[in-house]
Amino acid sequence: MNKGRLFIVSGPSGSGKDTLLVELFKLCPEIKFSISSITRKMRDNELPGEKYNFISKEEFEEMIKNDQLLEYNYFADNYYGTPKEPVISAIENGDDILVEVDVNGAAKIRKSLPECTSIFILPPSIDALKARLLCRGTESEDKIRQRLSYALGEIERAFEYDYVVINDDLDKAVADFADIIRLDRLRTDRNIQFINKILNK
Ligand code: 5GP
Numbered sequence: 001m002n003k004g005r006l007f008i009v010s011g012p013s014g015s016g017k018d019t020l021l022v023e024l025f026k027l028c029p030e031i032k033f034s035i036s037s038i039t040r041k042m043r044d045n046e047l048p049g050e051k052y053n054f055i056s057k058e059e060f061e062e063m064i065k066n067d068q069l070l071e072y073n074y075f076a077d078n079y080y081g082t083p084k085e086p087v088i089s090a091i092e093n094g095d096d097i098l099v100e101v102d103v104n105g106a107a108k109i110r111k112s113l114p115e116c117t118s119i120f121i122l123p124p125s126i127d128a129l130k131a132r133l134l135c136r137g138t139e140s141e142d143k144i145r146q147r148l149s150y151a152l153g154e155i156e157r158a159f160e161y162d163y164v165v166i167n168d169d170l171d172k173a174v175a176d177f178a179d180i181i182r183l184d185r186l187r188t189d190r191n192i193q194f195i196n197k198i199l200n201k
Contacts, residue, residue: 002193004095005184006087006113007031008106011121012151014132016167018051020121021100023174028181032090034099037063040078051100071101071108076146082109096181103157110160117184119177120161124168126152 011017025031037053039060048054055063060079063069070088072081082099090097091113099109106118123129129151133144158164163180167173184190 001094002190004091004093004097005190006091006109006116007096007098007181007184008109008116008118009098009100009121010103010106010118010154010161011167012123012129012154013147014129014136014151015121015123016132016170016173017100017121019170020165020167020173020177021098023170024177027174027178030096031181032086032095032097034082034087034097036080036082036100037069038078038080040076040080070099070112071105073102073104075102075150076143080105087113103154103160107157107160115189117163117180118161119163119165119180120158121173122155122158122164122166124166128168 009017009021021033025033033051035049035051035053037055037060039055039057042048042052042054046052057079060072060081063081063083064072068084069081070084072079074080080102082101082105087097087099099105101109110116110118123132130148133147133151139147165173165176165180188195
């Protein structure tokens with residue numbers, strides 16, 4: 001059986017990546033999503049176990065101690081981490097899985113699983129990014145400023161990624177993302193078993 005592919009997705013808050021990913025999963029429902037464990041408070045529009053598992057700082061530190069995380073980061077006073085087991089089992093079972101992490105998380109995963117494909121979601125401009133952060137209305141001005149300065153630092157690291165998707169027109173951005181996945185599945189290293197089958201090996 002071919003192994004599953006790991007897609008790493010990053011993009012600053014306000015890049016519209018959540019909406020983009022919701023639409024992408026409608027097009028590609030076969031791709032699994034890695035649910036992060038995080039310690040920040042749940043927002044009104046979130047549900048537990050959908051994108052995140054909301055856990056306490058103590059529970060998170062227990063996961064670190066037990067080596068249960070593929071990577072983790074401390075960001076805006078909270079821990080964010082990718083549980084290791086679901087990602088590894090998906091890949092081993094031949095399922096594709098998408099992990100949404102910040103740039104530091106992506107760099108760590110790339111080191112341990114270098115055969116992954118990484119995609120960076122860009123806003124069309126800094127003004128659009130600012131407007132989206134303000135529109136959200138869920139955070140204080142101070143937190144928004146903190147997120148904006150972190151966002152600029154993240155965009156500087158877009159060069160580390162295999163692909164970028166510019167999220168200006170949502171439909172086009174989703175189509176671009178789906179194209180990346182489609183092409184990734186045509187890679188020779190994804191089809192070794194198939195080639196060997198034709199060769200009767
Ligand atoms: P938010 O609090 O807005 O949901 O997410 C803040 C940031 O945390 C985003 O940049 C998001 O990509 C990142 N993030 C979400 N889950 C993880 C994770 O499991 N690990 C890391 N390193 N970053 C994450």
